[in-house]
Amino acid sequence: MAVRREWELDYDVDDVLRSQAADPAAIRARRPRLVDMAQRALDAGRGMVQPAVLTRTLQVAKSRHNRITLEGGATLTGPLITEHLGGAEDITVMLCTIGDELGKAAVKESETNLSYAYALDAVGSAAVHSLNAAACNQVEQNAIAAGLQTSLPLSPGMEGWEVDPGQREIFSIIDGDEVGVALSPTLEMRPLKSLTAIVGIGKQVATKGAICDYCALRDTCRQKIA
Secondary structure, eight states, X not given: OEEEOOOOOOOOHHHHHHTTTOOHHHHHHHOHHHHHHHHHHHHHHGGGOOOEEEEEEEEEEEEETTEEEETTSOEEESHHHHHHHTTOSEEEEEEEEXXXXXXXXXXXXXXXXXXXXXXXXXXXXXXXXXXXXXXXXXXXXXXXXXXOEEOOOBOBTBTTSOHHHHHHHHXXXXXXXXXXXXXXXXXXXXXXXXXXXXXXXXXXXXXXXXGGGGOTTTTTOTTOOO
């Protein structure tokens, strides 16, 4: 397993607003005070973000219907898994987190200023999604340099790979303690601003589709990838 903590994250006030399920253009036109609050939360929250990415890459031992077995015996199961990872030679499993400092600050603010606490929480969401994108991009660039290609990043909860067993499978492969993340019996990660994903790597790996095609919220999400 490898841990990387130095990342340049790319997110702005519009990303914070989208993380609050808001349309940035509409909010700027109708409720500029919310934009100001989001900017204030962003300015304060950036310094509380503690990015860390844990990765582990394993060879694929075999692939059968709805099941991929990795070296060492770990398995990944579900129709989405074999649809996108059936041709993979290796699979990188990753856990991204921004730590708990920002989350604790949002909880504290909720005692006196719920709107600002909500904005701080949205900063955390924007930050961890930016971190996840940066980590997946790094895996892709490394693969390209080796003459390989990568699959879509797949995360538990996408259609075809449920949270259970997805999160259990991922945490059987990596040790979240390496970056201070624990998985609860209800499969909730702590700190909350944490994400898991897997990426297939190989010469014949599937590259079709987009992440949003497999999300149950694809018709309403304001963060939809065009």
